[in-house]
Amino acid sequence: MKTSMDVIQFGKWISERRRKCGWSSQRALSETLRNDPFLQEWRISEDFIARLEAGRLAHPFRGQVRQQILVLAQVLCKTPREVQSYLHAASLKELSPEETVLVQRIHDYLALEQMTTVELLPARPPYLVGRATVVENLLAQISSHGQGLYAITGMPGVGKSVLAHEVMHHVAADELRRLFHDGILTLSCKDRKGSRGLISLFEEIIDIFTDHDGKHKQLNDTHTTRQKQAMQRSSAFAETGLSMAASVKSSTFLEAVQHDRSMTTHPVMVSVASVIDRVRIVLAQKSVCFLLDDLDPQFPLHEAVSALVGHIHPGSFETTGAPARRLILTTSRFIPSAVRIDYHCALKPLELEDACTLFEVLTMPDKHSNRHPTQSLTVEHGYSEQICRALGSLPLAIVHTAHALSAERIPISLLTAQILKEPLNGMLNVGRQVPAIFEEAVSCLGPEMQSCFALLALMGPHPFSLESAASLYMNSSLCNAGIESIPSGLLHHSDVLGTMLTGIDNTGVPLAALTSTAIMLGRFVSHSLLTRLEIVDDDFANNPRYCLHPLLYAYARQCLRDLPSEHVSQASETVLCYAEVYLERHQGSVAWLEREQDFLLEMWEMAWTHKNYGRVVRFTARLLPVIEHFSDPIVGIEMLRCAVQASRKTDDDYHLSYLNSYLGLLYCYQGRLEAARQCWQDSLALADTLGAPPHLWRPYIYLAHLAYLHDDATTACTLADTFLQRVKESGDLRSLATAYLKRGSYKYALDDIDQAYEDICTALSLLFMLGVHASPSDQLLELAVRAKLAYVLGDQQSAARYLESAYALADMSSDPYVRALLLLEQVRLDHKQESSASTFDHQLQLPMPIGW
Structure with a gap:
């Protein structure tokens, strides 16, 4: 461009130039100017850029505006020739002495930038799906801070290097490249371990900048050769160090250093110190962005950061007038420790x-x-x-x-x-x-930790708690080692401390096992082999939960096959015992059972696989409160069918009758009424031979309900009366109250109002006798009785009020089927609400037995 423009043409040209240089918005350009130590003093705002691009500034430019437009050439031009074209386009002629100095400074800056930039970039990823937000966040951090240690961590295969490679290409773009105009380097740290790895890395960096500063030649062709030479030099250093260290007669290295520092200092340490000094000299006053890709857990990152970044202090400026910036971006499976991380990106699998x-x-x-x-x-x-x-x-x-x-x-x-x-x-x-x-990631752990990781496969693919995981290792050497390291006075109070730790009374897991397991799982988390879930319920905050990624779970299962069978059997038995104790401790508590539902179902499946039929029966009986809540009722049906088979194999007639009764309920919920009827009849046949507890007679009221659904109120009333006669022998108040309520309801359907009133009043009197011992289910039953009594007496408003209260209580403590029945009763109170009834019938679709 050799001719000047008017103000509108120049504004459009500036807008196109801004986009071409990589700033997608006026705000992005203004933020770059504000963060640049040299340019920020000119206070070029977003509003100024907007008015300039819109052609709203007075033309020709004068005064402060003229100088601000002149300064913009530093970021919008890449070569001295482009600067001259820029000056012509802006009609900036006859420069003042101050403006001449500014132009010369811009020329010097561009010349220095072109001469000193070293770029070693990886291949750009062809696809980067679902990571745009992560890249933007990283670039925003780099743009605003631009120095320190930035760590990208995540499980193997999650795409850490791919993400970092994309970020490095963005950093090398015009907008961010100016922050690191001395170098943008990608260096592989795979297999760089200990002092040898540190020396090889520093030697490679020294070679890169020495070659560039001294010869200004291309680096990519010689990059691999230099890396091999650096590794050979570090290996030679180490071998020399080992041979010389053998000649030291002092018992320890520290004693040797104290004895004669000048003669017996370990050569590897000498070489590390020497290389650190050399790399600091080479990088002095340079702004460089490093990508240390695929860090090894044994790489001394603290020393690397200290050497590459640690010596830069605020106010340290380069010859260009800009502050020296040094950024280290790392990728690794493990979360770096013992080093300050300025920004941590924990990369997760894709959505x-x-x-x-x-x-x-x-x-x-x-x-x-x-x-x-x-x-x-x-x-x-x-x-x-x-x-x-x-x-x-x-x-x-x-x-x-x-x-x-x-x-x-x-x-x-x-x-x-x-x-x-x-x-x-x-x-x-x-x-x-x-x-x-995965094998490479796990191999960084010791053999014992690898075995512990494999045992996590026994927990299943779903989330599990610290306590349940600790039960897995209670009899392992890891737990025993933990006990030895804990003072005896602390172990004396292990029960109390275990309760404080998990918030559970009588956990059955010793404090030593909880502590050592927490440490071990924390190590798995730090190596990205395990995920610790966020706490969503304060009641369980002291018992954190973890989860294996599906593929890591599959890999752990493969590793489990390689462990000694007796080791796996012992761990399986221990965790099964813990699950049984947990079920016993929290029987009937839906909240506690649902919290560990996935783990408990995994233990149920393990017991079934091991043909431990007695345990299958006990597990199923304890899980009945949550089986009714399964989102997929087929799962509950299959569990109960297996438990019924297990009861037959163990000749456990009591549980065979009890579980058949519940199986019939689930069949009924699915609309399979004949299958439900058969289960209840089989259950009652066994109950007759057992003379068992009153709850085994409940299939009578379920069968009564089926008869009532088929408009056979007489049969329903007969079955309810049979249930009443059976439970009278037991004296169980709850069962008696239920029996009188059911018989009264069917008597009312048969227009026997007096008997219905008497039965319902009797049910209410029996519930009064429970007093303070009434459970939520008892309270729900009482509200149902009161609603039915009000209905019999013709008090529709009171009946509706009781049903509303019953529904509110059922919403907190009962299953969806009971809530559906309560809604149905509410609809029946008002025959005019036909639309509500039809809507409910459409949602219900299936006949439900009365479950309270």
Whole structure:
């Protein structure tokens, strides 16, 4: 551009130039100017840029405005030639001495920037689905602070390096590149361990900047050679150090140092100190962004950060007048410890929708291929969602699975079936790559910790609590080692402290096991092998919950097969015993049972797999309060059917009758009335032979309800009377009250008002006798009795009021079926509410027995 423009043309040109240089908005440009130590003094605001681009500034430019527009050339131009074109376009002629100095400073800045920038960038990821927000947050932090240690952590295969590579390419763009104009380097830290790894890294950095500063040559061609040379030098240092250390006669290294520091200092330590000094000299007054990719847990990150960043102090300026900036971005599976982290990004697997998008993009037919888009490679029938859900939305696993689908032409239906059955092996020949990175991650732990990780597979794929995990290791050497390290006085009060820790009385898990397990699980969390869930209920805040990723769970199951069978059997028995104690301790408490529902169901399945039929029966009986609440009633039906079989195998007629009764209820909830009737008849046949507790006679009132549903009130009344006669022998007040309520209800249906009134009054009197011992179910029964009594007396308003109170109580303590019955009773009170009744009938769809 060689001619000047008017103010409107110049404004449009500035707007286009801003976008071309990487600033998508006027605000982004103003923030860059505000954060630059040299440019911030000119106070170029977003409003100023907006007025400039809109052509609303007085033209020709004069005074402060003229100088502000001149300063903008530093960020909008890349070469001296572009600066001259900029000056012509802005009609900035006949520069004053001060303006001439500004222009010269801009030329010097651009020349220095072009000459000193070192860039070693990785390949840019072709796909980055679902990570836009994470990238934006990282770039915002870098833009606003731009120095220190930024750590990206996450489980193996979650895409840490891919994310970091994308961030580095953004940093190398125009807007952020100016912050690190001396260098933007990506360095692999894989297999760099201890002092050797630190030396090799520093030697490589020294070589990079020495070559660049001294020769100004391309670095990419020699990068690999320098890395190998650095590793060889560090190895030589270490070997020399070992041989010289052997000649030291002092018993310890510290004693040797104190004896004669100049003669016996360990050569590796000498080399580390020397390399640290050299790297600090090389990086002096330089602004550099480092990516240390794939850190090893044994890499001395603290020393690296101290050398690369720690010596920069506020007010340390370069020759350009800008403050020296040094940023270290790291990727690792483990959360760095013993070092200050200025920004931590804990990367999680993709959201399911993003995972499906990635899978479909990777499996999309090539536009140049001859395949029709409707052929078998097209993801359909929800296969992509099933696959991604089974893989836990882990990006690396999705990539390998997509490769098996598109490159190896495996039918998607077959691939989906294999993955659902065994997520790791389901990826067939590429499935070995994902377990390999898991094996590498777990290998960083000791053999005992690896065994403990494998045992977590016994907890199942769902969340579990600290207490339940501690029960898994109570008899392990880990717990024994923990006991030895805890003072005896502390162990003496382990029961009290265990209660304080978990908020549970009589946990049955010793304090030593809780403590050592918490430490061990914390280590798994720090290595991204386990996720600690957020606390959502303060009542359980002291008993944290954890969860394994689906693929890590599958890998733990594979590792479990390699453990000694007696070790696994012992752990299984211990955790099963704990589950049984937990069920005994919290029987009837829906809140406590639901909290550990997934874990308890896993233990139930383990007992069934081990053919421990007695335990299956006991588990099922204790889980009945939550089985009624399952979102999928089929699960509850299958559990009860298995428990009925287990009762037969153990000749446990009592539980066979009891569980058959509940199985009939679930069948009835599903509308399978004949199956329900058969279960209740079988249950009553056993109850007749047992002379058992009164609750075994409850199928009589369920059968009565079925008869009532078929408009046979006479049979219903007869069955209710039979139930009443049976429970009279027991003297159980609750059962008697229920019997009188049911018989009274059916008497009322038969227009026997007097007998109905007498039965319902008797039921109310029996409930009064419970007094302070009334449970929530007793209170619900009392409200139902009062509502029925008011209904018999013709007091519809009182009946409705009692039913509303009963529904409020049932909403907190009862299952959906009881609440549905209460709603039905409310609708029946007013026959005019036909719309409400039809709406309810549409929602209900199934006949429900009266359960209170």
